[in-house]
Amino acid sequence: MRCRECVEHLYEYLDREVTPDLEAEIRAHIQKCPPCSEHFDFETLFLKFVRVRCRAQGAPATLRRRILEQLLEE
Amino acid sequence: MSSTPPPASSNPPSPPARSPEERREGYEKEALVHLDVLYRVALRLTGNAADAEDLVQETMLRAYRSWDRYTPGTNAKGWLLTILRHLFINEYRRKSRHPETVDVDTIEPFALFQEVQEEDPQGAFFDKIVDDEVLRAVDQLPEAFREAVTLSDVEGLSYEEVAKVLEVPVGTVKSRLYRGRRLLQAKLYDYAVGMGYIKGQSKK
Numbered sequence: 001m002r003c004r005e006c007v008e009h010l011y012e013y014l015d016r017e018v019t020p021d022l023e024a025e026i027r028a029h030i031q032k033c034p035p036c037s038e039h040f041d042f043e044t045l046f047l048k049f050v051r052v053r054c055r056a057q058g059a060p061a062t063l064r065r066r067i068l069e070q071l072l073e074e
Numbered sequence: 075m076s077s078t079p080p081p082a083s084s085n086p087p088s089p090p091a092r093s094p095e096e097r098r099e100g101y102e103k104e105a106l107v108h109l110d111v112l113y114r115v116a117l118r119l120t121g122n123a124a125d126a127e128d129l130v131q132e133t134m135l136r137a138y139r140s141w142d143r144y145t146p147g148t149n150a151k152g153w154l155l156t157i158l159r160h161l162f163i164n165e166y167r168r169k170s171r172h173p174e175t176v177d178v179d180t181i182e183p184f185a186l187f188q189e190v191q192e193e194d195p196q197g198a199f200f201d202k203i204v205d206d207e208v209l210r211a212v213d214q215l216p217e218a219f220r221e222a223v224t225l226s227d228v229e230g231l232s233y234e235e236v237a238k239v240l241e242v243p244v245g246t247v248k249s250r251l252y253r254g255r256r257l258l259q260a261k262l263y264d265y266a267v268g269m270g271y272i273k274g275q276s277k278k
């Protein structure tokens with residue numbers, strides 16, 4: 001596998017959406033290619049960053065109460 | 075209540091009628107647990123807390139009323155998100171504060187890694203960006219990208235699940251995610267450079 005092909009599948013690989021065969025090929029390439037490895041680590045960090053930062057907020061307690069009260073009236 | 079015995083056919087039987095208690099218990103166990111997810115998605119769609127709360131409340135009410143159509147143990151999160159999205163499109167989108175003006179095909183590809191590779195390949199500058207800025211950057215994405223990024227990157231739905239909620243093919247989900255992420259990276263890069271967190275290269 002070449003770097004270009006590897007990077008083309010970058011997100012599908014990180015999203016765990018590739019076939020086991022392709023996953024093995026990509027993993028093998030990353031292990032022996034420092035630039036690709038650095039690139040994949042960076043994108044992994046980016047995706048984790050987005051997830052953690054955007055999930056900090058949850059539903060307000062007042063909303064939960066409103067919904068439960070609404071159910072009692074049903 | 076009907077006293078007719080279930081038909082002895084090999085067709086999947088319609089679910090047995092649930093008692094109101096069972097109904098409510100099932101709903102609390104399978105639907106209410108997704109309240110945080112629904113609220114976050116609603117916030118990203120409507121762009122404001124008041125509408126997001128109303129949208130979620132209405133979604134939960136509709137879900138409760140049609141709870142008998144939901145098969146227990148299947149994908150409640152996806153089912154609820156589909157209800158929420160339909161409601162949003164039909165009743166909230168008009169007044170949402172996100173105008174749809176960006177031509178998504180003209181978006182220039184931007185790869186953050188290539189920009190910061192020399193200076194900060196470990197992405198240390200991410201730590202300096204506060205949550206609100208990340209949310210603001212997501213909110214600035216065109217709706218089609220914002221939905222895909224929120225469902226996949228924030229809430230962890232698979233491509234297949236995102237495709238189902240958005241009612242588009244999996245290939246479309248992939249391309250929206252790709253472009254949405256690149257656009258998000260471009261916005262975060264501009265912000266980080268503007269704040270002096272990274273020097274950045276002179277763009278263009």
